[in-house]
Amino acid sequence: MPDAVDPLLLGQRVVAVLETGLRTATYKLATLMALIDHCIEHLPDDPAAARTVPIPDLAHRVLELYWRQVRPFEGHELRQSTGERARIPRAVTAFRSAAGPARSLAAAMNSAPPAYETAIDEITLCLAQQPLFRLQRVPGAQTGDRFLYDDSFLHSGISRSALRARGDAIDLLPGVAAGLARLAGLLKPALEIMWVDDVRRMNKFLHADVPDIAGHLFGRDRTALAAVRGPFKEAFGPHCFYCRARLPVDNPIDHVLPWSLVGIDGLANLVLACARCNTDKRHALPAVDIVDRVLGRDRDALEQIADQIRWPTEYQRVQAAARGIYRGQPPGVATWAGYKSSVRWDLAFAPVWLEGTTS
Ligand SMILES: [Zn+2]
Incomplete structure (x- = not known):
């Protein structure tokens, strides 16, 4: 070989x-x-x-x-x-x-x-x-x-x-x-x-x-992203996905897998965030358990929103991209775990989506 x-x-x-x-x-x-x-x-x-x-x-x-x-x-x-x-x-x-x-x-x-x-x-x-x-x-x-x-x-x-x-x-x-x-x-x-x-x-x-x-x-389209805010608040509550803070009416929409890295706009990669977490995270790679949490969201709720606002979830694509990103990271690399907090990427924590093959 x-x-x-x-x-x-x-x-x-x-x-x-x-x-x-x-x-x-x-x-x-x-x-x-x-x-x-x-x-x-x-x-x-x-x-x-x-x-x-x-x-x-x-x-x-x-x-x-x-x-x-x-x-x-x-x-x-x-x-x-x-x-x-x-x-x-x-x-x-x-x-x-x-x-x-x-x-x-x-x-x-x-x-x-x-x-x-x-x-x-x-x-x-x-x-x-x-x-x-x-x-x-x-x-x-x-x-x-x-x-x-x-x-x-x-x-x-x-x-x-x-x-x-x-x-x-x-x-x-x-x-x-x-x-x-x-x-x-x-x-x-x-x-x-x-x-x-x-x-x-x-x-x-x-x-x-x-x-x-x-x-x-190359920027994300903020105007278009605003369409996601209302339906997400209704389905998942008006809270920051990361720190659970209650959100104002005009809170940011965050790409969990960084936009600069994979550029995926599907609903499965989007969350409501507070300005504080959104700014702190920027282009950082999130901790694996954050990705695990975002992939574990209610998929029926996401599909309903997708139908309602004609915006695909791209769930499979997000999952495949997450697998590709984390499997390529050297062990010990720092990942964003929340406001002013980081953890080291550890292969020992391997959620289901990191295994298996995508073709
Ligand atoms: Zn927050």
């Missing part, structure tokens, strides 16, 4: 590829983020295992990333590439228009399934022809250095049918899936910073003092 990939070496190679040459589009960054998220949610039991990743799954995650970003920023459409054809933002925008004024991506998928399929098809093809084909190649080089997946069948002119004939998937090399999942906490913030830099470079009207461009690109 091959050894697990050294995550440090893997991370260095990923960063080296990204730091070489000016990017002409943000697609490589989006593809890597999608790949990392996939690996977190589909962590193999064996750290040295290979993994097949469906490209349409990556396309959905990429669509999710651009879903917010294609909204106009201060009246401008943000450029995400230096070329004329912005294929991915264009596909996302077309789907957004077809879906009408939908509040969330999930609602848009419900209201316009054919437009969603068209967008996924176009993004799948674009990923295969551009970022997936080029990700492991230093710009200008004829051949790549395959350290993530086999890209020998990809080229800039591959057709949709040829891609389908190859299974519509890429095969990650042994150990890469576990390695990328372990690196998520380091790589994802770095990718976001590179992305914000790229968007500034590609949009000359964005000066250094422009308001929160990072928030526009």
Whole structure:
């Protein structure tokens, strides 16, 4: 059996590829983020295992990333590439228009399934022809250095049918899936910073003092989250999930698994919090028993709220992401256990959801 990939070496190679040459589009960054998220949610039991990743799954995650970003920023459409054809933002925008004024991506998928399929098809093809084909190649080089997946069948002119004939998937090399999942906490913030830099470079009207461009690109959607507050208070009581303090009318909604790490907005990852706990927790990884408590909430109540406000619970996804995150943590890492309190992550405390396999 091959050894697990050294995550440090893997991370260095990923960063080296990204730091070489000016990017002409943000697609490589989006593809890597999608790949990392996939690996977190589909962590193999064996750290040295290979993994097949469906490209349409990556396309959905990429669509999710651009879903917010294609909204106009201060009246401008943000450029995400230096070329004329912005294929991915264009596909996302077309789907957004077809879906009408939908509040969330999930609602848009419900209201316009054919437009969603068209967008996924176009993004799948674009990923295969551009970022997936080029990700492991230093710009200008004829051949790549395959350290993530086999890209020998990809080229800039591959057709949709040829891609389908190859299974519509890429095969990650042994150990890469576990390695990328372990690196998520380091790589994802770095990718976001590179992305914000790229968007500034590609949009000359964005000066250094422009308001929160990072928030526009990657922030959580506070306005939309407000829809959760009322139903959650009714179902679970008007108390902070963490400290049980009674909540005011405008309390924050907190992502239990940090938004910056997994970006999951499903109801199963959301709780009511007081401002004090919310601010103190920020991007910290919560203690495992907090995640255990959030996954143990009344699922019928969550499903009812999901129906009522047309907002998916994404329970399975939250559970899979939690498993991927904690299994990749080194023992002894500090986790947030409540206001100004932390505990060390200890493998001995292993709730049911940490076991088993997700595929
Ligand atoms: Zn609190």
